[in-house]
Amino acid sequence: MNLRAIGIIAGKEVRSYFGSPMAYIVMAVFLAFSGFFFASSMSQPFPEATVRGFLFPGALALLLLAPVLTMRLLAEEQKMGTLELLLTAPVRDSEIVLGKFLASFIMVAVTLALTLYFPFLLFLFGGDPDLVPILTGYLVLLLVGAMAVSVGIFGSALTSNQIVAAVLSTGLLMVLWLANLTSNLAGGSEIAWKTAVDYLAISGHMQDLAFGILNTTDLVYFVTVIAFFLFVTIRVLETRRWR
Amino acid sequence: MIEAINLTKYYGDFPAIENVSFSAEKGEVVGFLGPNGSGKTTTMRILTGYMPPTAGTATVAGYDVVTNSLDARRHIGYLPETVPLYLDMTVRSYLEFQGSLRGMASKKMQGGIDKVIELCRLEDYYTTDIAKLSKGFRQRVGIAQALLHDPDVLILDEPTLGIDPRQVVETRQIIKGLGGGHTVILSSHILAEVSMVCDRVLIIHEGHIVAMDRPEDLARRLEGVSRVVVEVRGPLREVEATLRQIKGVERVSRVGPEDRVRFQVECASTRDLRPVIAQTVTGKGWGLIEMQAGGLSLEDIFLRLTEETEAAKGGRKP
Ligand SMILES: Nc1ncnc2c1ncn2[C@@H]1O[C@H](COP(=O)(O)OP(=O)(O)O)[C@@H](O)[C@H]1O
Numbered sequence: 001m002n003l004r005a006i007g008i009i010a011g012k013e014v015r016s017y018f019g020s021p022m023a024y025i026v027m028a029v030f031l032a033f034s035g036f037f038f039a040s041s042m043s044q045p046f047p048e049a050t051v052r053g054f055l056f057p058g059a060l061a062l063l064l065l066a067p068v069l070t071m072r073l074l075a076e077e078q079k080m081g082t083l084e085l086l087l088t089a090p091v092r093d094s095e096i097v098l099g100k101f102l103a104s105f106i107m108v109a110v111t112l113a114l115t116l117y118f119p120f121l122l123f124l125f126g127g128d129p130d131l132v133p134i135l136t137g138y139l140v141l142l143l144v145g146a147m148a149v150s151v152g153i154f155g156s157a158l159t160s161n162q163i164v165a166a167v168l169s170t171g172l173l174m175v176l177w178l179a180n181l182t183s184n185l186a187g188g189s190e191i192a193w194k195t196a197v198d199y200l201a202i203s204g205h206m207q208d209l210a211f212g213i214l215n216t217t218d219l220v221y222f223v224t225v226i227a228f229f230l231f232v233t234i235r236v237l238e239t240r241r242w243r
Numbered sequence: 244m245i246e247a248i249n250l251t252k253y254y255g256d257f258p259a260i261e262n263v264s265f266s267a268e269k270g271e272v273v274g275f276l277g278p279n280g281s282g283k284t285t286t287m288r289i290l291t292g293y294m295p296p297t298a299g300t301a302t303v304a305g306y307d308v309v310t311n312s313l314d315a316r317r318h319i320g321y322l323p324e325t326v327p328l329y330l331d332m333t334v335r336s337y338l339e340f341q342g343s344l345r346g347m348a349s350k351k352m353q354g355g356i357d358k359v360i361e362l363c364r365l366e367d368y369y370t371t372d373i374a375k376l377s378k379g380f381r382q383r384v385g386i387a388q389a390l391l392h393d394p395d396v397l398i399l400d401e402p403t404l405g406i407d408p409r410q411v412v413e414t415r416q417i418i419k420g421l422g423g424g425h426t427v428i429l430s431s432h433i434l435a436e437v438s439m440v441c442d443r444v445l446i447i448h449e450g451h452i453v454a455m456d457r458p459e460d461l462a463r464r465l466e467g468v469s470r471v472v473v474e475v476r477g478p479l480r481e482v483e484a485t486l487r488q489i490k491g492v493e494r495v496s497r498v499g500p501e502d503r504v505r506f507q508v509e510c511a512s513t514r515d516l517r518p519v520i521a522q523t524v525t526g527k528g529w530g531l532i533e534m535q536a537g538g539l540s541l542e543d544i545f546l547r548l549t550e551e552t553e554a555a556k557g558g559r560k561p
């Protein structure tokens with residue numbers, strides 16, 4: 001694995017993000033959306049000095065917006081034929097995928113960084129907020145964002161049509177978001193099914209982190225899902241060579 | 244520098260190329276000549292490591308393109324047929340990206356970029372967005388990109404396809420100038436182009452190599468046929484019969500629209516038939532409306548070469 005190659009590809013993509021309106025629109029929408037939910041959580045009768053109020057809406061917004069950021073990454077390369085040149089450059093498929101993942105993850109991180117004035121406001125006006133849940137809150141958003149872009153890149157590898165890529169990955173992310181709703185489908189007796197879909201659902205793994213509790217199951221869940229989709233994306237690129 | 248042995252590639256059940264073998268020495272310019280769908284792009288994609296062959300092996304600069312793909316790729320500059328470029332980048336940032344992907348350090352890269360910009364005459368477009376460039380200039384950016392890291396091997400897939408005639412001439416000159424320093428493989432479906440630019444021509448037809456020769460030798464093999472299309476105002480049958488009687492004429496066949504008296508006349512030597520045809524026709528008191536000498540079309544050449552190859556096999560095929 002050549003880190004330099006990953007960095008070069010990531011750098012090119014980040015520059016291209018900042019050169020197009022799409023990234024700014026995504027950031028603006030996310031800021032407005034999370035700002036609205038943060039503000040409304042602050043105007044409850046007994047507001048808590050936490051960022052918990054925008055974690056779940058924020059995560060949902062990330063799942064919906066990340067595919068917009070990632071849809072171009074591989075679909076456009078396939079459409080324009082530039083993928084042929086990229087795949088014949090002396091870089092590995094895995095470096096290409098990781099570079100693109102890194103670029104879109106950086107965009108997610110930048111977007112989240114723009115919301116850091118929420119906790120700042122808490123410290124300024126909210127009395128004495130707890131630091132740990134704020135940190136784990138941001139951690140969980142970063143993890144959800146990383147997961148969303150890994151699924152997004154997977155969708156982008158499957159087609160040369162950006163819209164199709166975005167719809168595919170949004171669909172997949174929504175399934176993961178709402179997986180636990182299907183726990184009743186198989187009837188009450190199917191414990192295995194319920195355990196599985198509960199484990200798969202994103203929201204179940206956000207709960208503890210939202211309250212400042214770090215546990216390995218949740219971290220393993222996020223890292224596994226991210227690694228899985230990156231791995232599958234690399235395989236998809238490879239099958240194109242063997243067709 | 245390049246060694247391909249029995250390359251075969253199946254797309255599903257369809258054999259795009261079969262048992263393609265050739266080699267190219269250092270500094271040689273080799274042309275792949277063949278009509279659309281003959282397997283030129285497929286062969287090049289195998290050499291560049293884009294996809295592996297179904298069977299056979301190839302090495303570039305001593306590295307196997309499948310088992311040692313990364314090392315082989317380091318020695319290759321490639322211009323795919325579609326001239327893929329990132330339209331949202333400037334010429335400069337595009338070249339910098341391609342150079343750094345190929346591991347060029349920034350100091351060496353600046354020198355390299357200056358060199359290819361000059362070679363491909365892109366000086367005035369250094370900071371232009373690629374989206375704003377014409378097809379011909381995009382092609383040059385594509386060539387510049389392939390040359391940037393000074394690779395041992397250059398693979399150019401139809402580098403003059405779809406650009407305007409003046410730029411075609413310039414592009415050919417650029418490519419011709421590359422021989423010696425680089426081993427170049429280029430594909431084309433234009434006979435005149437490969438004859439002009441290449442040291443050696445490899446003719447591919449339906450996935451098979453049907454001839455491999457220096458352009459001069461190839462021309463010699465293809466010699467011996469000249470052809471004239473003539474249109475006459477006169478009695479159809481009589482004209483035909485008269486044309487057949489001209490000395491040296493091998494074949495006369497009717498061509499063109501039904502209502503015209505138009506024939507294609509072939510003879511078995513490189514002799515120009517036009518004067519004698521003109522003389523004969525006017526001597527009979529018919530009107531000579533049009534006369535045109537034509538060489539063999541590419542299709543004819545493939546046909547002849549394929550027949551030749553089959554014949555050389557001694558008719559073993561049914
Ligand atoms: N990806 C592919 N899938 C299926 N068939 C293909 C593919 N690429 C090329 N072919 C077929 O293989 C043959 C050779 O194609 P190609 O190598 O592109 O020829 P050329 O470059 O000489 O025009 C053609 O008949 C073409 O239709």
Ligand SMILES: [Mg+2]
Pocket residue numbers: 280283284285324400401
């Ligand atoms: Mg082709």
